[in-house]
Amino acid sequence: MAEFVTVDRGVAEGVAVLRIARPPMNLIDLQVALEVSAAADAIAADASIAAVVVYGDERVFSAGDELAELARLTPEQAQAMVADFQSALGCLARLPQPTVAAISGYALGSGLELALAADRRIIGDNVKLGLPQIKAGLIPLAGIRRLSLLIGPSAAKDLVYSGRFVDHEEAAALGLVDEVVAPDDVFAAALRWARQFVGGPGTALAAAKRVFEAGTHGHDRARREWSELFGTPDQQVGTRSYLVDGPDAAPFTSRSVAR
Numbered sequence: 001m002a003e004f005v006t007v008d009r010g011v012a013e014g015v016a017v018l019r020i021a022r023p024p025m026n027l028i029d030l031q032v033a034l035e036v037s038a039a040a041d042a043i044a045a046d047a048s049i050a051a052v053v054v055y056g057d058e059r060v061f062s063a064g065d066e067l068a069e070l071a072r073l074t075p076e077q078a079q080a081m082v083a084d085f086q087s088a089l090g091c092l093a094r095l096p097q098p099t100v101a102a103i104s105g106y107a108l109g110s111g112l113e114l115a116l117a118a119d120r121r122i123i124g125d126n127v128k129l130g131l132p133q134i135k136a137g138l139i140p141l142a143g144i145r146r147l148s149l150l151i152g153p154s155a156a157k158d159l160v161y162s163g164r165f166v167d168h169e170e171a172a173a174l175g176l177v178d179e180v181v182a183p184d185d186v187f188a189a190a191l192r193w194a195r196q197f198v199g200g201p202g203t204a205l206a207a208a209k210r211v212f213e214a215g216t217h218g219h220d221r222a223r224r225e226w227s228e229l230f231g232t233p234d235q236q237v238g239t240r241s242y243l244v245d246g247p248d249a250a251p252f253t254s255r256s257v258a259r
Helices: 030-044 067-072 075-089 110-116 132-136 144-151 153-162 168-174 183-195 202-213 215-229 233-245
Strands: 005-012 015-020 051-055 099-103 106-108 120-124 128-130 179-181
Touching (some): 015 183, 030 110, 099 110, 099 183, 120 168, 120 183, 132 153
Parallel strands (some): 106 128, 120 179
16 A cells, blocks of 8 residues: 555546645655556556546645655665656656646655656646756756756756746746646646546557657657557547547547556
């Protein structure tokens, strides 16, 4: 049983809520990161889940790294854990389902790195975001590449090198987040976005996610994913329905699981 991470499948049909609950600030140490990763693996294998909301609580998404743990690590211990830690922080990108991070309060350090691996980020207008690891003599473990692809190398270097925080206005202007709402509306807005995929083409959505995650090799991956969709229920039902009734009429029933 996980100590700090839960998965709630009962909030809305077809939507899972992956929640970090390590009060007061939801700091992420190796245990929390591995619990998030294990929860993501379980969600990925669950064909009943069409989309995922990742959440902390009303006060904070995650205030970042557990520096008390990092301060105790020897170089040998850091080497031993780095691959698992990095992989865990990127686990949302490996989910076949669309994912949205619902961010309240703070998303800092590894908390923001986790959110960067989601497909969408919705924040309250009281949020502070940042990657302050440089101020502890460290660097972001899993967020530099994703941040650079999201907002461009120059802006990413500014945030990583300075370790400064950004408010909701600058985050939106940079493209770091996708939607800004009132603090009390963060979770509802994320749930609303996630619910649009219930009853959607799960196999095709998962294929699209794999192409995005392929990065610079996305063109090659797109050829493979496109051709492999032929013969699937998504393709057969979707193309025929589109021809006859237009978009948004297909009765999709497929659900994709990780492969």
